[in-house]
Amino acid sequence: MRLKLFAAALALASALTGAYAQTFPQDEAKLYEAAKAEGKLVWYESAPLEAMKAVAAEFEKKYPGVKVEVLRIVGVAQYQRFLQEVQAKRHSVDVLHISDYPSMMDLIEQGHIADWKVPLHDRIPEMFRMKQHAYANYTTDNAIIYNVNKVSPEEVKILASSWKGVLDPRFKGRFAVSTMKCGACYASLHMFLDPKFSKEFGPDFLKKVAEQKPAVYGEVLVGLDRVIAGEHDFTFWTWEGIGVTHVQRGAPIRWVRPSPTPEFGNSWQAVSRYAPRPNAARLFQNWSMSVEGADALQVKYGSRTTLSGIEDKRSVVKESWYEPIKEVYPVDVKRWERDFSKDLDLWAKTLREHGR
Amino acid sequence: MATSTTARSPLAIAAWAALALAVALIVVVPLIYTFDAAFYKETKIGLSSERSMQAIINVYTSWEYLETLWEAIRLALIVTAFSLVVGVLMAMLVCRTDIPFKGTLETLIIMPLFLSPFTGLIAWIALGSEKTGFLNVAWRAVAGTLIDQPPALANIWTYGGVVWVMTLFFAPFAYLFTAGSLRTVDSSLEEAARVSGATAWQTLARITLPVSAPAVFAAGLLIFILSAELYTIPGIIGTTAGFTTMPWKIYLDSTQFPVHRAHAAASGTILLLVTIAGVWMQRRVSRVSERYVTVSGKGFRGSPLRLGRSGTIIALALIGFYVLCADILPFGALLISSFMKFSSGVITPEVLTLDQYRDVLRIENVRTAVVNTIMLGLMSGAICLLAGLAISYAEIRAPGPATRSLAFIGVLPVAVPGLVFGIGLLWTYLQTPLYGSIWILLLAYVAKFLPYGIMVSHSGVLQIHQDLESSARMSGAGPIQALMKITIPLIKPSLIAVFFFVMLMSIKELSASILLYSDRSQVLSVLTWHYMDAGNYQFAAAIGVVQTALMLLLVIGTRLVFNVGLERALGKGGA
Numbered sequence: 016m017r018l019k020l021f022a023a024a025l026a027l028a029s030a031l032t033g034a035y036a037q038t039f040p041q042d043e044a045k046l047y048e049a050a051k052a053e054g055k056l057v058w059y060e061s062a063p064l065e066a067m068k069a070v071a072a073e074f075e076k077k078y079p080g081v082k083v084e085v086l087r088i089v090g091v092a093q094y095q096r097f098l099q100e101v102q103a104k105r106h107s108v109d110v111l112h113i114s115d116y117p118s119m120m121d122l123i124e125q126g127h128i129a130d131w132k133v134p135l136h137d138r139i140p141e142m143f144r145m146k147q148h149a150y151a152n153y154t155t156d157n158a159i160i161y162n163v164n165k166v167s168p169e170e171v172k173i174l175a176s177s178w179k180g181v182l183d184p185r186f187k188g189r190f191a192v193s194t195m196k197c198g199a200c201y202a203s204l205h206m207f208l209d210p211k212f213s214k215e216f217g218p219d220f221l222k223k224v225a226e227q228k229p230a231v232y233g234e235v236l237v238g239l240d241r242v243i244a245g246e247h248d249f250t251f252w253t254w255e256g257i258g259v260t261h262v263q264r265g266a267p268i269r270w271v272r273p274s275p276t277p278e279f280g281n282s283w284q285a286v287s288r289y290a291p292r293p294n295a296a297r298l299f300q301n302w303s304m305s306v307e308g309a310d311a312l313q314v315k316y317g318s319r320t321t322l323s324g325i326e327d328k329r330s331v332v333k334e335s336w337y338e339p340i341k342e343v344y345p346v347d348v349k350r351w352e353r354d355f356s357k358d359l360d361l362w363a364k365t366l367r368e369h370g371r
Numbered sequence: 372m373a374t375s376t377t378a379r380s381p382l383a384i385a386a387w388a389a390l391a392l393a394v395a396l397i398v399v400v401p402l403i404y405t406f407d408a409a410f411y412k413e414t415k416i417g418l419s420s421e422r423s424m425q426a427i428i429n430v431y432t433s434w435e436y437l438e439t440l441w442e443a444i445r446l447a448l449i450v451t452a453f454s455l456v457v458g459v460l461m462a463m464l465v466c467r468t469d470i471p472f473k474g475t476l477e478t479l480i481i482m483p484l485f486l487s488p489f490t491g492l493i494a495w496i497a498l499g500s501e502k503t504g505f506l507n508v509a510w511r512a513v514a515g516t517l518i519d520q521p522p523a524l525a526n527i528w529t530y531g532g533v534v535w536v537m538t539l540f541f542a543p544f545a546y547l548f549t550a551g552s553l554r555t556v557d558s559s560l561e562e563a564a565r566v567s568g569a570t571a572w573q574t575l576a577r578i579t580l581p582v583s584a585p586a587v588f589a590a591g592l593l594i595f596i597l598s599a600e601l602y603t604i605p606g607i608i609g610t611t612a613g614f615t616t617m618p619w620k621i622y623l624d625s626t627q628f629p630v631h632r633a634h635a636a637a638s639g640t641i642l643l644l645v646t647i648a649g650v651w652m653q654r655r656v657s658r659v660s661e662r663y664v665t666v667s668g669k670g671f672r673g674s675p676l677r678l679g680r681s682g683t684i685i686a687l688a689l690i691g692f693y694v695l696c697a698d699i700l701p702f703g704a705l706l707i708s709s710f711m712k713f714s715s716g717v718i719t720p721e722v723l724t725l726d727q728y729r730d731v732l733r734i735e736n737v738r739t740a741v742v743n744t745i746m747l748g749l750m751s752g753a754i755c756l757l758a759g760l761a762i763s764y765a766e767i768r769a770p771g772p773a774t775r776s777l778a779f780i781g782v783l784p785v786a787v788p789g790l791v792f793g794i795g796l797l798w799t800y801l802q803t804p805l806y807g808s809i810w811i812l813l814l815a816y817v818a819k820f821l822p823y824g825i826m827v828s829h830s831g832v833l834q835i836h837q838d839l840e841s842s843a844r845m846s847g848a849g850p851i852q853a854l855m856k857i858t859i860p861l862i863k864p865s866l867i868a869v870f871f872f873v874m875l876m877s878i879k880e881l882s883a884s885i886l887l888y889s890d891r892s893q894v895l896s897v898l899t900w901h902y903m904d905a906g907n908y909q910f911a912a913a914i915g916v917v918q919t920a921l922m923l924l925l926v927i928g929t930r931l932v933f934n935v936g937l938e939r940a941l942g943k944g945g946a
Contacts, residue, residue: 057890063905065734084890087901091630092886094416096797103801107889115628118416194610196627230528233610233619236906237496244503244714257906264909265722266713356629371613 039131039297046301047078049294055082056295059097060112061089061282063260066316073311074302081295090197094118097287101127106289109296112152112282115198117352119283123148129286131297133304135322142345143280143321150304151280153256153318156340157203158270160258161249162242165189174249175271175338178203178216181224181251188228189248193235194363196356199254200235202277204358205351206344221362224251225369243268254281259317259331269336275344280321380850387765390758391777397818398784405787405795406643409636415629426633430641436620436634440641442609443616446533447599451591453538454598457693458545459587463575464686465546466553467561469675471683476690481543482698485922486705487879488540488603489899490915493908494701495536497708499527503716505704528611536604539697541594548593551830552586553579561676571676579676589656593826596649600642600788602882617642618788625790632794639791643783650782702919708912727913737914740893741921743809744878747894748925751816752874756866758817759824763832764858778825785822789882792819797886809892815883820873827872831865832858867933871926878922895921 040046050056060067064087071083086108088096093113100107111128113119122128123145132147133139143151159174159181166174173180181190193200207216230247232238239257242250243266258270284303290296302308309320313329331337409430412423430436461480464470483491498506507523514521526532556579564574580587599618606619621638624631678686708714712724731737759781766778784792796815805811835858843853859866881896888897895918903911 063907064736064901065730065907068736086888086890089904090626091416091628092626095630095632095794096886098417099797099801103806105801105806107807117628121416196623231611231613234607236904237607240496240714240906240908241500241503244500245716246500246503260906261713264712264907367613 039294041134043298043301046294046298047081050078050292050298051080053292053295054080055084056109056290056292056299057084057086057107058110058112058299059086059088059093059108061087061093061114062112062316063087066260069315070308070311073315074299074308077302077307078298081298083299090114091118094122097122097127101289106287106291108287109290109292110284110286110299112284114282116280116283116348117355119149119285120145120352122285127288129288129290129293129296131286131300133301135304135306138323139304139321140323145283145285149283149285150300151283151321152303152308153280153282153312153316154278154321155199155202155254155256155281155318156272156276156278156343157199157252158255158258158272158276159249159251160239160242160253160268160270162245162247163267163269165245165248171269171271175273178207178273179220180273182227186227186248190227190229190251191232191238191242191247191249192224192229192251192366193232193238193253194359194366195233195235196359197235198279198281199257201351201355201359202254202279202346203252204362205346205354206275206277208354208358208361209347209350218361218365221365222369225366228370229366231366231370256316256318259329262331263317269334271338272340274340274342276340276342277344277346278340279346383765383769383850387761387774387777390761391773394758394762394777394781394821397814398781398821401792401795401799401818402783402787403795404798405791406636406640408794409633409640411633413631413633417630418632423633426631426637427640430634430637436617436638436641439615439617439620439638442614443599443605443618443642444645446537446605446616447595449534450537450541450598451595453534454541454545454594455587455591457538457542458547458590459549459580459583461542461690461693462546462550462553463579464678464690466550467556467558467575467579467676468571468678468686469683470678470686470690472687476694479694479698480546480690482694482702483540483543484875485919485926486540486701487881487896487899487915487918488601489881489896489903490705490912490918491536491540491701492604492607493708493903493912493915494704495527495532496908497704497714498700499525499532499535500716501526501528503714505707505716505718506700508716528608530612530614533605533608533612536608537598537601539693539701540604541598542693542697544594544597545587545590548590549583549586552583556582558674562674565676571678571682574676585656592649592652592656596646596785599645602788602790621788622790625794635791636794639788643787646783646785646787650779650785705912705915705919708909709916711909714908727910730910731913731917736893736898737895737917739891740895740898741917743812743892744895744918744921745925747809747812747816748874748878750813751820751877752870752872754813754817755820755824755873756828756869758821759826759828759869760832760862760866762821762825763829766829767832768837778829781825782822784819785826789819789880790886793883793886796883800887807889807891811887812884812892812894815887816873816877816880819880819883820876823872823876824869827869828862828865831862831868835861863933867929871929874925874929875922878918878925 040049058071068085071085074083075081093111097108097111128148130147133150136147139150161171170185173183206212207220229251235253239250239253241247243261255270258268261268284300286296286300304322306325309322309325310328312318313320313327317329319327408418409426410422410424411418412421412425413419465473465476498504501507501523504525506525510524511521527536560578560582561574564578569577602618602622605616606622609615609619617638621635624635707718709727710724711722713722715722762778762781765774796818800806800811800814839857840853843857848856879896881900884894884897885900888894895914899911899914899918902914
């Protein structure tokens with residue numbers, strides 16, 4: 016692999032010259048002083064821009080003198096751009112926030128991510144961290160988002176009771192699905208195709224879903240937008256975080272999360288090994304995974320933090336219809352990485368053959 | 372054709388050589404990087420160091436890819452046919468008949484140029500969704516009083532929906548690139564037909580159209596190339612309608628895990644081959660068509676065809692229907708969407724808000740993006756004008772393998788999918804001090820839109836007969852003086868056409884910008900995409916409105932400065 020060879024050479028050269036072997040203050044005050052001297056940091060992120068800018072503004076409020084430049088680069092594009100910058104030795108980013116587990120794991124394995132353990136490391140469940148390098152700062156959990164004007168309370172109960180509720184004949188032709196290849200688009204499929212659920216779900220369940228003649232969208236959020244508009248009655252499936260974002264704007268939607276609910280870390284944040292402003296980067300990473308950072312993320316973005324022992328301060332949880340997850344389905348990272356593409360291709364094929 | 376001494380002076384040769392070097396750096400190097408990627412083995416997230424022909428073999432031989440190529444070509448052929456019918460009919464009516472309100476009609480016909488495909492799509496999703504589209508809701512409200520459960524008037528989420536939106540988007544191109552030729556048709560031919568008893572409509576169909584056939588064919592080829600490359604509209608609607616085109620497959624291969632970068636580049640080579648064939652045919656055809664539009668000192672004037680009262684009503688109704696569908700409905704839907712909190716088929720006071728526009732004024736990124744977008748639009752327009760003119764002038768006045776090759780190479784990026792070309796541009800400029808600055812976007816725009824500069828100015832220069840410059844030289848003018856005093860003033864409409872056109876295309880450009888922008892080089896198209904990608908279509912619509920208003924203001928401003936209308940300039944220059 017061209018990039019891997021380059022990375023190995025770079026790592027060797029770094030070891031020989033002592034570059035990147037710098038130590039950084041663990042003490043917050045000292046780290047802040049050093050960060051202030053650097054003045055700013057560049058954050059490549061993959062979530063909605065305004066929400067992340069609002070989160071960054073909270074950091075700037077707490078640490079005056081350290082500005083955050085937020086650049087939204089989504090999915091694999093961020094991985095590619097970062098690697099190209101590394102290869103060209105044009106280091107511009109300090110903190111990465113990539114929305115794919117395999118991409119971040121690959122960067123760690125190639126030695127491009129700094130080993131930086133945040134102070135609250137132990138309060139982050141293992142499934143939301145990669146060694147001492149990267150952390151998922153919010154959870155992603157799949158949900159059936161429905162339009163309150165289109166789905167009756169009785170129908171909501173059917174959908175909430177089980178993932179199989181969607182097979183009820185009354186839902187034929189009333190919902191939207193997506194064939195997009197993204198983590199949140201895959202998580203439920205990953206569960207349906209889990210060998211331990213082969214009797215309950217499996218390919219046969221997918222076929223039955225397709226036979227319900229859903230509307231198929233290539234972009235998952237276009238499908239959700241059509242549910243909000245009332246074109247379809249619900250999505251099978253999207254994720255809670257995006258639902259919160261739309262509820263904050265007043266959209267007439269709610270959601271249910273049948274059990275078990277796939278939950279995973281979709282976006283992973285880490286400090287670049289070549290960060291031009293390494294102290295500011297570490298200060299930001301520490302803050303992101305702190306109680307204050309978690310609160311900012313919950314309030315400004317609407318996604319639930321991965322940090323344990325934190326009160327869920329999102330306004331949506333106070334709504335009478337809101338129900339927390341009853342049983343989590345933890346994803347199998349290895350199977351995820353191996354079957355991601357194959358499973359999504361099977362889903363698209365099933366919809367093509369049985370859904371039209 | 373005699374060779375101009377202007378074009379062969381040492382200064383001109385040196386200038387041409389410098390230009391050739393610049394084109395090589397700006398166009399050829401990124402193209403090499405772009406297509407080199409097709410010859411590597413892939414990993415799950417990129418390319419390995421190992422060379423491989425696997426991606427090329429897969430793309431050129433597997434049904435999975437060939438089917439997407441066929442879908443792209445089939446769609447492009449249908450869209451081209453419909454766009455030509457609509458655009459050429461309007462061009463004939465405006466340029467060859469006595470239809471009233473010509474100036475206003477021309478402006479309205481080219482209005483869709485001010486809408487990017489992306490924002491146009493937002494508008495048509497809001498308008499034409501089967502149950503909740505504004506059109507269908509309004510239709511049901513009216514028709515429901517007469518019949519029980521009236522069917523939907525339109526459904527955008529179908530193959531026909533894709534063709535409809537793309538036709539509305541590309542018809543102005545057909546209009547612009549045939550109007551110039553139609554204006555110069557010798558009216559004595561039409562008069563002879565009328566004297567022989569033909570009606571105005573028969574004359575248009577049997578005389579005017581056949582005489583302009585080469586220009587129509589050239590316009591058709593350009594529309595074919597552009598529509599075969601478009602990925603947003605066929606991609607987003609096509610998945611629901613049940614088909615995939617090659618540009619959308621390239622988008623998926625480039626952006627979704629696992630990435631198939633070599634396959635995306637290999638698919639790009641197929642589209643490049645389609646382009647090369649198209650450009651070659653277009654240039655051959657335009658050479659023929661330009662014989663009809665030579666400015667040689669002898670002009671022909673004639674009276675326009677008389678439509679009569681009923682003919683005028685029919686013609687105005689046809690153009691009016693187009694204006695309703697291509698301008699009023701989508702611009703209206705975009706404007707309404709920009710004032711909504713969320714998507715809804717029913718507009719009530721509860722769903723309306725001014726928040727989007729408050730945010731547009733509040734958000735620093737928007738202000739930066741507006742300034743950058745204006746600056747880049749103006750600069751890329753000016754550069755493509757000068758470079759395109761110089762390349763075309765050298766090709767026509769000093770024809771030879773070198774000048775022809777440069778003109779050919781400069782045109783190639785026209786149909787290399789922006790996403791694939793963007794990666795090549797990123798690789799080219801990553802290792803330069805330009806990376807991360809706004810200038811990298813300028814170079815990308817010049818590389819992408821230089822083809823329009825060359826194609827449009829090519830027609831303009833060809834129309835000016837060599838004799839005019841020679842006469843000036845014989846009267847004692849120097850070569851530069853002859854160029855400045857004779858040629859440039861005569862092709863001013865073509866030059867302004869290039870400037871306008873590239874400026875508009877630059878303002879709308881997304882696929883390369885999304886890969887190259889940085890915090891300091893935000894542009895409006897990227898901001899629109901960010902909000903649309905995150906599901907905030909209403910804020911994306913608000914930025915789309917700002918973008919459209921900006922284009923209109925720039926066009927009006929340029930019009931005032933140069934005293935030439937866009938529609939007229941492009942109509943003259945685009946033949």
